[in-house]
Amino acid sequence: MQQLCLAWISALFAIAPLLLSGCAGSPAVDPEVPSPSSPVVSPPTPSVSASPLEAETSPATLSEAELSEAEIWSQLRQGRGYVILFRHALAPGTGDPSNFRLEDCSTQRNLSAEGRQQAMRLGEMLRQRNIPVSRVLSSQWCRCLETARLMNLGAVEPFPVLNSFFQDRSIERSQTEQLRQFILSNRDTVGVTIMVTHQVNITAISNIIPQSGAAVVMRASAPDQIDLVGQLASR
Incomplete structure (x- = not known):
């Protein structure tokens, strides 16, 4: 029995170096440390700058602090630099006929009888509130020119x-x-x-879709700042 025990002990001493070398060949892996073959990739930093053209035409140049109609009328009577962008009065349909010609009103979508009455009411609305008008500008489309003339607020400039x-x-x-x-x-x-202009023009600069005869009031409050003052409902 003593000889058998000595044999077992000798065998253990013989294989111990092999066991130790096997353990040394399998290093532990820290899960928090990335493998050299898997490089760390930082997420891209989002860009916050716009191209010059985007910055110039973006509605972000607007300051949108809309006022009530009563407040708007009060400011219009005493302020400077105010612009009222009216959508032309009622003109049934959409767009213009395929044979449209700018110089020929018969080829265009024009004001209805109701639209002509509406245009006159718009002018009266400003006169009743004593709004000082410096200029009247209009799109060259016949429905806009007619709206502006029927408002009767001064000479109309195409x-x-x-x-x-x-x-x-x-x-x-x-x-x-x-x-x-x-x-x-x-x-x-x-x-x-x-x-006096069109829905698409007003929407492009204000993000507002006005009804026929409605208006958006704007004002330049700084060299590169336009304020969206508010809206005037159609009459």
Whole structure:
């Protein structure tokens, strides 16, 4: 028996180095430390800068603190640099006929009898509230020119910047930027500038979709800041 025990002990001493070397060949892995073959990739930093054109035409240049109609009328009577963008009065339909020609009203969508009455009410609305009007500008479309003339607030000036781009959206951004620059240049003008235009033009600069005869009131409060003052409901 003693000889058998000695044999077992000798065998254990013989294989011990092999066991130790096997353990040394399998190092422990820390789960918090990435493997060299799996590099750490930082998430991309989101970009917050816009291209110059995007920055110029974005509605983010607007300060949207809309007032009630009573507050709007009060400001219009005493302020500077205010612009009222009217959508033309009621003209049934959408867009214009396929044979549209700017110089021929018979090829365009025009005011209805109700639309003509509405246009006159819009002018009376401003006169009753003693709103000082400095200029009246209009799209060259016949329904806009007729709306502006029936409002009877002063001589009407055709203003191509207000022309519709409903049929040609490729000019939307450049034309909206021209309108924006005009409003900014109007900052120190005494009295209100009336503009009669189209839904697409008003929506492009204000993000508001007005009804026929409704209006959006805007004002340049700083060299590169346009305030969205509020809205005037159609009459």
